[in-house]
Amino acid sequence: xxxxxxxxxxxxxxxxxxxxxxxxxxxxxxxxxxxxxxxxxxxxxxxxxxxxxxxxxxxxxxxxxxxxxxxxxxxxxxxxxxxxxxxxxxxxxxxxxxxxxxxxxxxxxxxxxxxxxxxxxxxxxxxxxxxxxxxxxxxxxxxxxxxxxxxxxxxxxxxxxxxxxxxxxxxxxxxxxxxxxxxxxxxxxxxxxxxxxxxxxxxxxxxxxx
Numbered sequence: 201x202x203x204x205x206x207x208x209x210x211x212x213x214x215x216x217x218x219x220x221x222x223x224x225x226x227x228x229x230x231x232x233x234x235x236x237x238x239x240x241x242x243x244x245x246x247x248x249x250x251x252x253x254x255x256x257x258x259x260x261x262x263x264x265x266x267x268x269x270x271x272x273x274x275x276x277x278x279x280x281x282x283x284x285x286x287x288x289x290x291x292x293x294x295x296x297x298x299x300x301x302x303x304x305x306x307x308x309x310x311x312x313x314x315x316x317x318x319x320x321x322x323x324x325x326x327x328x329x330x331x332x333x334x335x336x337x338x339x340x341x342x343x344x345x346x347x348x349x350x351x352x353x354x355x356x357x358x359x360x361x362x363x364x365x366x367x368x369x370x371x372x373x374x375x376x377x378x379x380x381x382x383x384x385x386x387x388x389x390x391x392x393x394x395x396x397x398x399x400x401x402x403x404x405x406x407x408x409x410x
């Protein structure tokens with residue numbers, strides 16, 4: 201390397217560093233970070249209720265089409281750990297979304313998003329819904345199943361209410377058919393019958409738990 205080249209490099213290197221410093225900008229927040237930040241400016245809700253059977257008008261025959269018809273919220277956020285299954289495990293072929301965000305808000309000063317997704321339980325295939333809480337960086341902090349609708353011949357419906365760190369569940373079995381003495385389907389009921397609520401409880405993190 202000759203003397204002139206060395207001088208040019210010594211002069212150019214600080215200039216390149218200066219240009220890089222001038223053009224450097226802070227990274228833009230993701231769509232999820234912006235969405236969560238906007239949520240936190242809203243009023244905190246004291247109680248939440250979730251019932252996808254009612255909100256989506258689900259039946260044992262329409263839950264796949266009802267899911268396809270959901271208009272997404274468009275939060276851009278990941279649901280984290282939720283117990284979803286591939287849609288083709290329920291209906292093949294079923295070329296649809298693995299989950300869809302449907303509602304959002306703030307409860308106990310924690311931002312949340314509700315997701316609906318294909319799921320399978322002991323009661324059969326269907327749809328489930330979880331509420332996902334997000335931390336300060338818009339990362340999934342905790343998720344909780346809050347509603348579901350599962351159907352074979354008959355159906356099981358799960359709904360819940362959230363308040364003050366407690367989730368109160370109601371599970372009901374729905375009968376659509378009458379059966380003969382051998383346990384075979386005899387006829388479709390004019391009106392489905394429902395069992396009484398089977399109550400259960402769980403907890404979710406409040407702002408004081410973080």
